[in-house]
Amino acid sequence: MTGVALPLALLANGLAAGVLVATVLGVVPFYMTLPAPSYVRAHAFAVGRYDPFQPACLLITLAADVLVAVAEPRIAVRVLCAAAALAAGSVVVVSLTRTLPMNRWVKAQNPDSLPAGWDMEAFRRTWARWNGTRTWLAVLALVLNSSAAVALL
Template sequence: MQAYLPILIAVALLASGIAAGVLLWSVMGGVPLLLSLPAERYVEIHQFWGSRFDGLQPLLVSVTVVLGALLAILAPARPASALFAVSAVAALAVIIISRFRNVPLKRKVMRLDAHNLPADWEQLDPRRAWAAWNLARTVCGVLAFTVNVAAVSLLI
């Protein structure tokens, strides 16, 4: 398994880096845009974006968890091993926040008819809650990538 270590590390860096980048984009660009839109346009755009990231993000973050745990076991240096473990835990936090906070809010938006919003939309509008949880998982995702980079720097 040690022979595969460079490949596992490269894939872990790639997966965690892309996942962190997508999350960071959402905080810096996506959320501000969505918060500025009228309700109808918000629903349309959220539905458009939502259908594009559904397969990629869970895969990337899951790969980060699995490889982080595996690298925590296989890393030849104890400090790097600990950092890979932290990466796995941080990525697992992304999954937990997504599953129990962001995804339920997103599902509600995905079921809406943008041109026939509920009369009580002002009370139902999930944008602020979704943005707050998205920020929390973004911090965890960026942490996962950052500690992966730090772990690799200890190995070279």
């Protein structure tokens, strides 16, 4: 089981963490330079591409890590994969409770007729902070999964 599940966890986790790190390094700084209508257009455009991919990778990571944590006889690998599952699960929770509602709100807006009084700067900072939180949780899961793989050597 570990021979299939752990490589799958590493692959899916690496892809999810890579997408999130790329967002922190390139997309968020770009978003911060945009005027409100352009920001809404860019954010809505990106959300439609990242959201189907990144959650699937995280759910695969979570499921694969749980499988290894339950089935693997070596305690170090079990503990590392259980911790990785917890970190990946935390990314899912932050995504579902924080960034996803914000993404849906942005996607529903008309860029040419934004709500009066909308504080775009505060919105962007809040979204960037939560996105950063889930990014580092995904990277933590990847470090834990990588450590589990090394422990098997």
